[in-house]
Amino acid sequence: MRKFINYLKECYSELVKKTTWPTWQKLQSSALLVMLATVILAVMLSIIDFAFQKLMTLIYTL
Numbered sequence: 775m776r777k778f779i780n781y782l783k784e785c786y787s788e789l790v791k792k793t794t795w796p797t798w799q800k801l802q803s804s805a806l807l808v809m810l811a812t813v814i815l816a817v818m819l820s821i822i823d824f825a826f827q828k829l830m831t832l833i834y835t836l
Contacts (some may be wrong), residue, residue: 796804
């Protein structure tokens with residue numbers, strides 16, 4: 775049990791004293807980049823899905 779408590783103390787110490795957290799502006803720009811990449815990927819996958827749907831419809835109607 776003492777090892778576990780020591781582990782928790784060390785984790786807390788590392789999170790508070792040793793970790794460098796991003797600034798608010800950097801965090802916002804990173805979040806914006808992730809949202810933009812998600813939207814672009816969703817649009818690309820929608821186009822691919824639509825193309826495959828049309829291709830399969832063409833193949834099955836032959």
